[in-house]
Structures are given as C-alpha cells and as structure tokens.
Amino acid sequence: MTTNDSYSEFFATVLSPAQSAGAGLTAFIVLPKAASEKLPRRGRVSVDGSINGQPFVATLEPDGQLSHWLALSERLLAGAGANIGSEARLHIAALKQEPEPEVPxxxxxxxxxxxxxxxxxxxxxxxxxxxxxxxxxxxxxxxxxxxxxxxxxxxxxEGKRRVCCFDPSGFYSKAFSAPKAADDTL
Structure with a gap:
C-alpha cells in the first residue's frame, strides 16, 4: 500500500554507470527534485512504482543532493522496454510502511x-x-x-535507539551520491 501524497509521475533518462557502482548495477535514473521532495524522507525510502507501465517495488537511494536515485535491473529494463539513453515514464509513491530491512x-x-x-x-x-x-x-x-x-x-x-551524527541523505556530509553516468548516456 502506498501514500497518495507522495505520488509522482515524471520522465527520466535511463543512465548507465561510468563504472561499476555495485553488484549488478547496469542502469539507473535520478529522480527530479520535485518528485523526491514529495517523499517522506531524504534518506533511503521504499516505493511502489512503474517504469513504462512495468510495476516494481524498490528502495530509492539518497543522492547527496536532497534527491534520490533508483537502480534499474536488466530484468526491469527489459520488462519496461527501456534502453540506456532513452526517456522512461515513471510513477512512484512511498510505501505506507517501510518494509523490514534485511540485516547483513x-x-x-x-x-x-x-x-x-x-x-x-x-x-x-x-x-x-x-x-x-x-x-x-x-x-x-x-x-x-x-x-x-x-x-x-x-x-x-547503552540504550541509544537511533544512530547519532549520521546524515542519511548525505547532503551535509556528502557521504552519498548517485553513480556517475557514463559519457555516452548523457
């Protein structure tokens, strides 16, 4: 279930990372600031969405610029008929309740x-x-x-329930960023 007040519809260019930014990352999109601003937090946030009509549930990552980016699997790209460099239509909305994270x-x-x-x-x-x-x-x-x-x-x-001094958005510490796009996808 999603929250309607976080709903956004937008177009974004499918980008290829300049170098491997993680296991299996072959493509990604960066959300427009207006879409990201509707989300409940600047850090990681799980969404229900679709890309070119292909549904997905995913966790958006902070980009360090008070926005988010989304990793796109080869399977999702194929299902959406999207290619590197193409414009894709996305619909997203934050999940009402964040799913329990997988503990390493x-x-x-x-x-x-x-x-x-x-x-x-x-x-x-x-x-x-x-x-x-x-x-x-x-x-x-x-x-x-x-x-x-x-x-x-x-x-x-010691009873501390939240990690202190951690900026989950990466904005103040510049700890996070979206992958750099390969020059051929810009």
Missing part, C-alpha cells in the same frame, strides 16, 4: 552476541533499523564497517 550477516552475528544490543535493536522502529544498516553498509572499507558494527552494538547496548 555480520551485523546479525554481532547483535546475537549482545543481548542488550539485540533487545534495543528489536525495540526500535523499522526506520531506525534502516538508518543503522545504512550507516554500517555505507562504509567504504572493511575496517570502517567492522568499527561501525562494534560501535552500533555498543550504542544500542
């Missing part, structure tokens, strides 16, 4: 080792858990990720 295995293991951290983790909101996971998975190095998992468990064990 290393974080699951750390939480299982701390009853106090696990108890607070399970007592937080889905959005708070999404932000904790986003903070941890946004680490660029394995060493940083391991430190963030340790810090998260310590903060949770």
């Amino acid at each position: 295995a290393d974080l699951q293991q750390a939480l299982a080792a701390s009853a106090e951290a696990s108890a607070v983790w399970h007592d937080t909101t889905t959005i708070a858990r999404l932000d904790w996971i986003h903070w941890i998975t946004s680490a660029k190095q394995a060493k940083t990720r391991a430190k963030r998992i340790n810090d998260a468990c310590n903060m949770l064990a």
Whole structure:
C-alpha cells in the first residue's frame, strides 16, 4: 500500500554507470527534485512504482543532493522496454510502511552476541533499523564497517535507539551520491 501524497509521475533518462557502482548495477535514473521532495524522507525510502507501465517495488537511494536515485535491473529494463539513453515514464509513491530491512550477516552475528544490543535493536522502529544498516553498509572499507558494527552494538547496548551524527541523505556530509553516468548516456 502506498501514500497518495507522495505520488509522482515524471520522465527520466535511463543512465548507465561510468563504472561499476555495485553488484549488478547496469542502469539507473535520478529522480527530479520535485518528485523526491514529495517523499517522506531524504534518506533511503521504499516505493511502489512503474517504469513504462512495468510495476516494481524498490528502495530509492539518497543522492547527496536532497534527491534520490533508483537502480534499474536488466530484468526491469527489459520488462519496461527501456534502453540506456532513452526517456522512461515513471510513477512512484512511498510505501505506507517501510518494509523490514534485511540485516547483513555480520551485523546479525554481532547483535546475537549482545543481548542488550539485540533487545534495543528489536525495540526500535523499522526506520531506525534502516538508518543503522545504512550507516554500517555505507562504509567504504572493511575496517570502517567492522568499527561501525562494534560501535552500533555498543550504542544500542547503552540504550541509544537511533544512530547519532549520521546524515542519511548525505547532503551535509556528502557521504552519498548517485553513480556517475557514463559519457555516452548523457
């Protein structure tokens, strides 16, 4: 189920990343600011939508510019009849309730080792858990990720329900951005 006040309809160019920005990323679109502004948050947000009439449910990523971007799988592109460089028609609306995020295995293991951290983790909101996971998975190095998992468990064990000092939009910290588009798709 979606929220009607977050509904947007727009056209966007299907872009190809200049370099691999993640496992399986072959194409993406950047939302117009007007569409992004209707969404409930500047960080990760799950939407129900369609591209050229092909339905999907996905999590939009923050682009660090107070907007969002959407990864497009080859399967979704094929179903939508969209190609790199083409204009696609999108309809999106935020889900009324954010789905429970998938907890990475290393974080699951750390939480299982701390009853106090696990108890607070399970007592937080889905959005708070999404932000904790986003903070941890946004680490660029394995060493940083391991430190963030340790810090998260310590903060949770102390009763902290939200990750502090984390800008989930990337706007103030410039931690997030949409992939750079390949020159041939602009």
